[in-house]
Amino acid sequence: MTSGSSSVVLRRPSVAVVGAGAIGTVIADAMTGVASVTLCRRNTNHSMLIDRGKGGEQVRARVASSPKSVSEVDWVVLATKAQDVPGASDWLDALVGPNTKVAVLQNGINHADRVSSWVPATRVVPAIVYILAERTAPDLVAVRQIDQLVLPHTELASEFAALFAEDFPARVDQDFDTYAWRKLVMNAALNSVTALTGRPVSVAREDAGRELIATVLTEGVNVARARGVMFDEDEISLMQRKIDGLPPSATTSMQLDRANGRSLEYQYLTGAVLEEAETAGISAPTTKTLHDLISTL
Numbered sequence: 001m002t003s004g005s006s007s008v009v010l011r012r013p014s015v016a017v018v019g020a021g022a023i024g025t026v027i028a029d030a031m032t033g034v035a036s037v038t039l040c041r042r043n044t045n046h047s048m049l050i051d052r053g054k055g056g057e058q059v060r061a062r063v064a065s066s067p068k069s070v071s072e073v074d075w076v077v078l079a080t081k082a083q084d085v086p087g088a089s090d091w092l093d094a095l096v097g098p099n100t101k102v103a104v105l106q107n108g109i110n111h112a113d114r115v116s117s118w119v120p121a122t123r124v125v126p127a128i129v130y131i132l133a134e135r136t137a138p139d140l141v142a143v144r145q146i147d148q149l150v151l152p153h154t155e156l157a158s159e160f161a162a163l164f165a166e167d168f169p170a171r172v173d174q175d176f177d178t179y180a181w182r183k184l185v186m187n188a189a190l191n192s193v194t195a196l197t198g199r200p201v202s203v204a205r206e207d208a209g210r211e212l213i214a215t216v217l218t219e220g221v222n223v224a225r226a227r228g229v230m231f232d233e234d235e236i237s238l239m240q241r242k243i244d245g246l247p248p249s250a251t252t253s254m255q256l257d258r259a260n261g262r263s264l265e266y267q268y269l270t271g272a273v274l275e276e277a278e279t280a281g282i283s284a285p286t287t288k289t290l291h292d293l294i295s296t297l
């Protein structure tokens with residue numbers, strides 16, 4: 001910011017979104033009204049399209065395809081899959097300076113641990129993403145539902161939320177940990193079953209799929225409670241209603257990764273539940289079976 005005697009010029013915050021996939025593309029586009037946004041992708045094509053139901057439109061952010069072409073920014077938004085963070089280290093090395101803050105938009109819990117080589121936890125904002133989006137072609141992302149981006153109730157998270165246009169549903173919540181665990185348990189169940197069966201969300205509407213998912217949800221909720229998460233008594237019904245609210249044709253991110261031969265995020269979903277179960281000294285046998293099966297894919 002520079003100030004003169006009669007005018008104040010505000011610099012737009014600089015934001016680099018690392019990972020030009022489904023979530024990264026939606027988020028980069030949603031921040032361009034307020035911030036100066038660069039979408040960082042490893043693919044060298046500079047055209048990235050977003051389809052909000054009316055056909056592909058060019059994403060409004062600048063697109064960069066080499067870490068050599070970027071420098072330190074105010075905010076990094078990390079939107080790769082969790083297991084791809086080490087692979088994105090050249091981007092993070094180039095973008096993170098002594099004052100850079102990092103928002104981690106990924107499924108799972110313990111987001112700050114994933115970027116601890118670059119920033120202390122005090123400069124990290126974890127985000128729980130309730131957005132349904134899908135990369136339908138290498139340069140095209142289709143947006144199906146933008147529900148909300150839930151952030152912890154901190155000053156830094158409020159600063160991050162302010163980078164979005166007013167009508168974008170990014171909000172802080174006192175119960176962030178409950179939201180994070182709810183999404184973790186749902187993803188551990190739904191992403192695993194869709195990835196293993198190769199079926200979209202409709203698999204959760206059928207008796208066998210529904211029962212399997214209910215078992216994994218129950219195990220996950222037990223683990224969460226054993227770890228001190230304050231779920232309400234009817235938490236499992238709430239999770240089931242949320243899954244029922246997804247369009248039957250919707251895919252999950254892990255199902256798409258399996259279909260496209262990419263690495264799977266399972267260590268951060270079923271793996272995270274199992275790690276927490278071990279710490280709590282309880283078992284989650286069906287979660288373990290799904291986890292072991294996925295590890296063989």
Ligand SMILES: NC(=O)C1=CN([C@@H]2O[C@H](COP(=O)(O)OP(=O)(O)OC[C@H]3O[C@@H](n4cnc5c(N)ncnc54)[C@H](OP(=O)(O)O)[C@@H]3O)[C@@H](O)[C@H]2O)C=CC1
Binds near residue numbers: 021131
């Ligand atoms: N999709 C969804 O509806 C939802 C996803 N999530 C979560 O959001 C996170 C992001 O998922 P999603 O957007 O679906 O994933 P995508 O696979 O669509 O996007 C991830 C992007 O990261 C890029 N990437 C991977 N490694 C690197 C690297 N080394 N350098 C640069 N870019 C890299 C990939 O590049 P490339 O294109 O070259 O492969 C890809 O574009 C995950 O944690 C997921 O679980 C949460 C809620 C909903």
Ligand SMILES: CC(C)(CO)C(=O)C(=O)O
Binds near residue numbers: 252
């Ligand atoms: C909620 C769901 C299942 C779809 O957005 C998701 O988080 C994912 O695909 O990873």
